[in-house]
Every structure is written in structure tokens, then in C-alpha cells.
Amino acid sequence: MSDSMKEVVETLDPVSRRLIPANIDSGTLVPLKTTLELRDNLSLGLAYITRAPTRYTNDIVTIARALAGDDAAKNLPHLRRCSKPVDLPPHLKSQFMNEGNGRTIHTGKSNWLYILLGPKDELPYDELLRGLASVDGIRDDIFIGIVPVPLLAPTSQVQANLWSQQFWQTVYRKNNPLGPHPSNICRTTSVVSRDASVWMTLAHQVARKSRDAGLGEPIGAVIIKRTIPGKFDSAKNEAFKSERSNSNVTQGSLATTEAAPGDMPETSTSHHSREPRNNDTIEDATGSDTSGPEQEAKETTQIVALAGDARWYQQEKVGRTGNPMGHAALRAISMVAQKLVRTENRAENTPDIMEFEAFQDGPLLDHEQVVFDAEHPCPDGYLCHDLELYLTHEPCVMCAMAILHSRMGRIVFRHRMPLTGGMSSEDRGYDICGNPTTCESGPCGGGRGLGLHWRKELNWSMLGWEWETDTVERLIVDPHLHA
Ligand SMILES: [Zn+2]
Structure with missing residues (x-):
């Protein structure tokens, strides 16, 4: 492990430190393009x-x-x-x-x-x-x-x-109406790339465990909470202050306020008026060490959920669909939800016992259990508001929409799924499955990429990256599979 990686590992939460393997392979983050960025913007x-x-x-x-x-x-x-x-x-x-x-x-x-x-x-x-x-x-x-x-x-x-x-005198206001602001991507990429390899390594690890245990396909998901002290605290305090001054509100209603349609996580909006403020607060947070204990607080990351694919759990392995509720991303999001509920109803936590559970959202692997048992580091706010999701594979359209609805802040995945993925915006070729002559539906593929991570009409946007690496074993799945 390199010195810089050792430094990163030292700042991890105890649960993640317990789970990571000795060797962490590095990769590079490549920002996802939006559908608009890939099309002609002269309308x-x-x-x-x-x-x-x-x-x-x-x-x-x-x-x-x-x-x-x-x-x-x-x-x-x-x-x-x-x-x-x-x-x-x-x-x-x-x-x-x-x-x-x-x-x-x-x-x-x-x-x-x-x-x-x-x-x-x-x-x-x-x-x-x-x-x-x-x-x-x-x-x-x-x-x-x-x-x-x-x-x-x-x-x-x-x-x-x-x-x-x-046409007419046109002004460039240094914004990007077609996607996230370049300075926002740049800044967030450098923040995320510091430890993305750690989370991708954990996602790969749980993916292999799931496959080896016969639970599902080699697909894994990790959800983390990143806290940038100055930025996060000030934003939260402001929200609390304004809420409190309005009336006696509970945390529940604060969560609802935060989740209002059109609201976006600070780091993923390109609201230009907010740009300088973000810059300022981040600089404050990483600024001098000399000015009191508050400024010494460092950026921290904590694992919130870990899930492998479990589509074949309690299922006979026929066809290539399995239980869609067992997709890694859905299981991970559901585990976050359960942690939030657990914090609220600690006293009355009596799990239902069912013979067949469609929602495969209980921990099945030992590593999943360890993460599941740890408390949510920050159990307020709406579901996955401002959290980060690391996936071995590009999520299917169903999972992509679930991720969007959960108000995830950032997403990183490794393997593109050009036939079934929901996040990439590039047009899909017609020969993607690699077997156009023998494929049961003939030549398959084609059409436009959905780019669901950044679609204005969907009321929520997040920054997304592909994680590219030469050193980590590829987790190969059927190209028709919905990850
Ligand atoms: Zn899926």
C-alpha cells in the first residue's frame, strides 16, 4: 500500500478499516457526460x-x-x-x-x-x-x-x-447549462479521488463474496457518508436555524424540507450564485491549522451500507433475471433506510418474519452484517441525501431511478453496461452483446444513452464518474444483465 493510501486508510472509520484488504488497487475517475453535453446545444x-x-x-x-x-x-x-x-x-x-x-x-x-x-x-x-x-x-x-x-x-x-x-450579442457567464459546472466537477473529483479506490475495492470484494456464496452476480455496492467539516456543518446549522426560528419543527419535517423537489445537494448543483460560497467554505475547511480547534477538523468518510448482488438468493438460477429486488444498489439503499428507521424506533424494533422476503435487504454476508450493525453516522436528512454510491457495474434503469429518488449525491461505477445501464449518456451500438448472430433477439442494442444522473426534468441531479483501472480483476457478467 502506498504512503498516500496509508494516510487515507488512517482517516477511515473503524468499520471500513476492519473490512478493507491489505492491497488497495488504484483507479482513475472519469466524469460522466450528460445527455445534453453529448448533443448539439445550439437550439x-x-x-x-x-x-x-x-x-x-x-x-x-x-x-x-x-x-x-x-x-x-x-x-x-x-x-x-x-x-x-x-x-x-x-x-x-x-x-x-x-x-x-x-x-x-x-x-x-x-x-x-x-x-x-x-x-x-x-x-x-x-x-x-x-x-x-x-x-x-x-x-x-x-x-x-x-x-x-x-x-x-x-x-x-x-x-x-x-x-x-x-445572432445577437451573447455573454458567456462561465456556467454550463448542459451539465454540472466544470469547476464543481474538478473540485469534487479531487475530493472523491482521494479515497474512491478504497470504496471500489470494498465493492469488488463484496461482489466476489456474493458470487462465491451463490447469492448473486458479481456485483457490489458501497454507500458512504463524506463530511467536509466547514461546508457541511455550516449548511446544516443554517438549515436548522431557519427551521427552528420558523416554528417548533421535528427532525422529520426538516427531512421533508430538505427533500423538496428541485432541491439539490450543494456539491452537485450548478447554481452559479452558490459557486463562490462553496469555494469559500471548502477553503475555510482546509485552511490554516492555526486558528482554533474548529478549523482542525478534517474531512471524514464513513461507510453506511455494503451490499452484494443477491438476485439468486432463495431462487432457482434459471434465465438471467433473478429477483430484481436483490440488485446490489437497491439492497444498499434499503439498508440505509433500515438504519434510519432503526435510529427512530429503537424501542419497537421487532422484525417481521416471512417465509419469502421479496426485498432482499437484510444482510446476507458477514461483511454486510458488520456494516449493517454499525449505526448510521448521521441519521437525519432524507434517505441518501448527499451520500456517495460506489458500484462495480453501471446500475440498471430501475436501480438508476431508485438511486435518483433516494437523492444520492454522487455515484461512481466501474463496468459500463451498455445494453442495460441507466447512467451513461453515449449512444448505444448495435453489436454490444458481442454475439449479434447467435443472440436470441438478433442484433441487439442501439438507441440513446439515458444519462439519468443528470437530467433536468427529473428534479434531481448528481455528479457521476466511471472508475477506470487496469489492475483490478474485471467482474464479467452477461452483457444483457440488468445490474
Ligand atoms: Zn439494478
Whole structure:
């Protein structure tokens, strides 16, 4: 074990330290792409523009804002509101110069501006016209033009420059509307890569144990809780303070508040206004050692759940499906849930005894038992809120959605499952099963990757990585298998 790895192991919780093998193989984290990042992000729409002497622009912008409403997207924040005639793209310049009083407006001394009003589909034309007619300086000669504009923000300065020449003055605000913010990925990758090998090693270990015990396929899952002292505590304290000041609330209702739709773990959002704050708090947490005991607290990680695949447990091994409730990710999430429940109802903990348990979420292996018996390090908050999941295989679509619903903060997996996985966004080939002639369904595969880790419409996003390694034995499963 390398010195740096020894250092990492020293900071682990006792349970993990007890389970890890002597040799921990290293790997590299490769961030997952989102579906949007892999597709063309130039989606064009039409926008209304007008022109007016400079002193009326405020009035006109107010009218346009009132019509578009508060929805940020409708106000096209990546496009400049006002543009001097000389700054218009050449083709618009020559077009508008020849309309109405364009000639005088496009002279060097002109104090007129072109003003972007908003997306054509969002602004009722009649109301817009009525609004503009109330502005003294343009009432007699209202100009309304329609121009194509990019509806999504650019992802680079180069793209912004290009769009400014092609469409309308475009501003690059250093954000990424197509996925997590690059600085967020960068920062979190360096945090996670410190000990990802430890958790992946444990996931591989439990996967092999499960297979060897005949419980399931060689697939394993580990869930951990990472605590970055400054960041986490301050966020939590704020949440508690604001809750407490509102009313006498219980932890239960706090959990509900945290899980409100649209809420996202701090590290996985790209809410740009929050970026600097995250930076600050992380720097605070890792800053100088000289300023009191609070700053000395180090980042800690604790294992919360460990589960191998158990799809063949109490099942005859026919076909390739088995019990879907025995998938490693589902079992691990359920074990987290049981720990939370255990903390709440310690007194009345009487397990039901059933002949056949569809939910294979009790510990079956000794290592699973050890982790299961340890208390949840932080038994508040919603299910897997802000936890990290390490998997040997890309989870199937069912598990991917369960992971999303559990509000997992981060996910790392090793083997892609191109036919059945739910996290990768890349298009799927038609020859993935490697046996296109003998496969029972003929050539199989094809279609778009789902990229479920980052889909805006699903109300929850998490950062995801593939873990690449040359040194760890591959855990080979049937390509048609749902992991
Ligand atoms: Zn699954």
C-alpha cells in the first residue's frame, strides 16, 4: 500500500478499516457526460426586438420584463438586452438599416439602441404593441423585428463570440447549462479521488463474496457518508436555524424540507450564485491549522451500507433475471433506510418474519452484517441525501431511478453496461452483446444513452464518474444483465 493510501486508510472509520484488504488497487475517475453535453446545444428560437433612443430603453425593458414574467429563461439572460446599431451582426445591420428610419439610426452619431424584448413564443404580440405604444419617443413609429437567437447559454467564450456574430450579442457567464459546472466537477473529483479506490475495492470484494456464496452476480455496492467539516456543518446549522426560528419543527419535517423537489445537494448543483460560497467554505475547511480547534477538523468518510448482488438468493438460477429486488444498489439503499428507521424506533424494533422476503435487504454476508450493525453516522436528512454510491457495474434503469429518488449525491461505477445501464449518456451500438448472430433477439442494442444522473426534468441531479483501472480483476457478467 502506498504512503498516500496509508494516510487515507488512517482517516477511515473503524468499520471500513476492519473490512478493507491489505492491497488497495488504484483507479482513475472519469466524469460522466450528460445527455445534453453529448448533443448539439445550439437550439434556436425567435425573439422580438425593437429600437429606440437611449433615454427610452429603461421604459421598454420594463414593459418587456413585465410581459415575460419572472421566469429567468424567458428573459434570455445570456443575451445582451441592448445593442448599439454598430454592434449588430452584419446581416441584421444591413437588413434593419433599410427598414423605416433605419438610415438615420445607423449613422455614427445616432443615440439609438436595439433592444431585445424576449422570446416570440412567450410574448403576446398585441400586448407588446400596446406596451410599446405607451412610450412617448417611439409611439409614432413602432419597430418590431424578429431575429433567431440561441435559447441556451453558451458553454465557452469562443462560442459566445461566434453567436454574437451570427445572432445577437451573447455573454458567456462561465456556467454550463448542459451539465454540472466544470469547476464543481474538478473540485469534487479531487475530493472523491482521494479515497474512491478504497470504496471500489470494498465493492469488488463484496461482489466476489456474493458470487462465491451463490447469492448473486458479481456485483457490489458501497454507500458512504463524506463530511467536509466547514461546508457541511455550516449548511446544516443554517438549515436548522431557519427551521427552528420558523416554528417548533421535528427532525422529520426538516427531512421533508430538505427533500423538496428541485432541491439539490450543494456539491452537485450548478447554481452559479452558490459557486463562490462553496469555494469559500471548502477553503475555510482546509485552511490554516492555526486558528482554533474548529478549523482542525478534517474531512471524514464513513461507510453506511455494503451490499452484494443477491438476485439468486432463495431462487432457482434459471434465465438471467433473478429477483430484481436483490440488485446490489437497491439492497444498499434499503439498508440505509433500515438504519434510519432503526435510529427512530429503537424501542419497537421487532422484525417481521416471512417465509419469502421479496426485498432482499437484510444482510446476507458477514461483511454486510458488520456494516449493517454499525449505526448510521448521521441519521437525519432524507434517505441518501448527499451520500456517495460506489458500484462495480453501471446500475440498471430501475436501480438508476431508485438511486435518483433516494437523492444520492454522487455515484461512481466501474463496468459500463451498455445494453442495460441507466447512467451513461453515449449512444448505444448495435453489436454490444458481442454475439449479434447467435443472440436470441438478433442484433441487439442501439438507441440513446439515458444519462439519468443528470437530467433536468427529473428534479434531481448528481455528479457521476466511471472508475477506470487496469489492475483490478474485471467482474464479467452477461452483457444483457440488468445490474
Ligand atoms: Zn439494478
